[in-house]
Amino acid sequence: MCPVLGHLDGRFESADAEAEHRIAVLYQEFGGPLLRHVRKSTGNDLQWAEDVVQETIVRAWRNSARLQWEPSLIWAWLLTVARRIVIDGRRRKSVRPQEVEPPEVDMMAVPDGSERALSAMIVADALRSLSEEHREVIEQTYLRDRTINEAAEILGIPPGTVKSRLYYGIRALRELLRDKGVAG
Amino acid sequence: MHDGVAAYVLGVLDEDEHEAFERHLDTCERCQAELIELVELPEQLDELKNAPSASDDDPPMSMSR
Known part of the structure; x- marks a missing residue:
């Protein structure tokens, strides 16, 4: 392999590894608390809530400048991002036929x-x-x-x-x- | 622009406005402080949405009265 390309490949790999590491750290720090909050607004739909948390973490990673904010602001922003993702999802679901998700589900799942x-x-x-x-x-x-x-x-x-x-x-x-x- | 913080935290802005407000938030300390203050409110309103009485035929509020 050409040494220059090899060198570049190595750098790309480490950039990927760094991204993965940062995402893992975000998960560790915010994943659990976010999931607990998001589950409330997905009517305890765990799969949906996990998808929302994942998307929220990825958006946080893409906007990493905001992760320099103070912790209470980061948290407020993440909750708002997650809520928006849930709302967008609910809007998309509401244009589908009703049998996909009967409206009773949300209410029955409330603890x-x-x-x-x-x-x-x-x-x-x-x-x-x-x-x-x-x-x-x-x-x-x-x-x-x-x-x-x-x-x-x-x-x-x-x-x-x-x-x-x-x-x-x-x-x-x-x-x-x-x-x-x-x-x- | 500042009054957009309520609509932002509730997630009721159109997508382009939502993104515009987020950019405003990056530099506006006043809105950052208000976001922190208001962030629990949507979940409190959710209590109302999820409450057994909060169905379409029996709204918990006064609109239909």
């Missing part, structure tokens, strides 16, 4: 029924005490799996208004839940 019902009540109460404008945009976007633009069309208001109301509504909800000792 700790009474405890969760209680937190659901607290969150519902907090939501009810928001102004109509704020509650409406939270309901029409996140709670109904709709984007800002889709909700804007349904509500007949500009997307920028939905985005801004969502911001103030979410901040208000966060304050309410923090007062009730729900938020961490």
